[in-house]
């Protein structure tokens with residue numbers, strides 16, 4: 001039922017305008033919706049998924065439109081020949097601007113995009129080569145099979161095909177290893193980096209992709225309008241594009257199309273009717289859009305598409321259970337008897353010494369616990385071992401190799417996986433997708449391969465590996481649940497499954513039993529014993545003494561950042577200094 005209906009609708013949308021039945025005015029509106037939706041799609045990925053708010057996308061549309069206008073009017077290029085040049089030029093412009101922009105964070109990022117959005121607009125208006133504020137006219141039409149697309153009705157199928165291609169590529173991207181990496185960045189970079197994702201590279205790639213889509217839209221715009229002026233690419237236009245993504249649903253593909261349709265149609269209606277009500281006061285629609293934006297953010301924070309999508313049955317592709325297992329990662333061979341060594345490590349925060357000359361080592365097939373009262377320096381030690389914090393002095397060695405100055409991604413690459421005291425999952429991603437982030441370093445499908453869907457065999461392997469880890473930790477019935485629907489205990493277990501997916505040699509678990517019920521703790525202890533038997537070294541921070549004492553091989557106790565004791569569980573239990581500092585305080 002669904003497929004014939006969709007086919008019928010698609011045929012109507014494609015054929016009706018092109019057949020000439022639809023008035024040219026409506027065909028023009030359809031074209032503007034399609035072109036705007038392509039720009040908004042870029043913003044769906046950049047802002048909605050990647051968390052980078054940009055008010056400046058209209059500048060890239062303008063760069064592309066002016067580039068095509070120049071090439072076709074001055075240098076005799078055909079529009080089709082100009083297209084690849086336009087896309088390359090826009091992507092280069094996005095790379096150069098992106099290199100500066102993606103380093104910004106917080107409110108500096110949107111402010112930065114406003115600045116370069118305005119700068120590019122004034123550049124268009126002031127360059128004689130580009131015709132100043134009069135722009136460039138006489139742009140030739142695009143021809144298809146020898147027929148020039150002179151009329152907006154003839155142009156529509158071209159816009160529709162380009163929109164379809166953009167939707168297809170973007171869908172491929174989001175449903176892939178590269179897409180997961182981008183989605184992980186929205187909840188901060190710490191967890192993403194811990195699994196080998198390089199945030200700066202992922203952000204730049206998204207920025208260029210959004211610029212590329214804006215470039216495609218700019219080319220279409222130039223050859224639909226057949227003239228370009230700076231006004232079409234002003235900051236106002238940039239704000240409208242962002243509005244489309246937000247109103248439609250900034251993280252959703254179809255939200256871009258819905259948002260573009262709403263904003264284009266509303267703008268057209270407002271420009272017709274507001275002057276009748278208020279006289280010819282200019283740009284009143286901007287105020288109206290402001291009100292719509294505030295209402296959307298209050299009533300449907302995720303935009304309107306998710307509200308509609310609730311009524312559309314979701315199709316979920318099953319995990320390919322028989323996908324071949326991933327190869328074990330090739331890592332530098334271990335030197336010496338220990339997987340992990342902390343040698344006299346220190347961390348100072350201003351005048352506070354959080355970790356003071358602490359040393360310990362972790363062997364293969366061993367569980368070592370770091371004990372200590374609140375504020376003793378355990379989490380800081382974890383962050384020093386994993387490269388999240390830099391050492392004030394001392395040395396960390398992984399499998400005998402010093403990791404001085406290494407980033408969290410590089411340390412993860414050496415086989416160190418971790419969980420977090422404050423769970424760091426991506427709330428809107430499913431358990432499967434969250435756990436699959438742990439496989440990131442075990443795949444190599446890049447941005448382009450993912451865009452073109454050439455990553456399918458490897459993607460099936462990555463997802464199958466994630467599904468195996470989820471089954472192993474006992475959460476198979478929650479595999480497709482969104483992470484934000486889980487209990488605290490379940491989220492901790494999901495973090496462990498994600499860590500296992502890295503195929504680690506060293507596993508660092510920060511309070512894994514917090515929030516777990518008795519039966520869940522027993523299952524977790526069983527799992528950790530299994531992992532130890534497989535040769536992993538496990539470093540544990542945990543306050544639950546029964547859990548620790550039944551499981552751990554050795555204990556190191558910290559107090560005020562200093563190591564006050566180390567030994568077997570029984571020795572630690574009897575140590576008076578420990579009882580005073582820690583066990584005494586919890587007894």
Ligand SMILES: Nc1ncnc2c1ncn2[C@@H]1O[C@H](COP(=O)(O)OP(=O)(O)OP(=O)(O)O)[C@@H](O)[C@H]1O
Pocket residue numbers: 349352354372373374375376377378379380381421
């Ligand atoms: N980024 C930071 N800047 C300044 N001080 C910090 C920072 N991170 C931790 N500290 C301080 O370092 C000390 C050790 O903190 P840490 O979180 O490592 O303790 P912990 O043993 O993990 O405690 P808990 O069990 O409560 O998590 C504390 O006094 C804390 O306030």
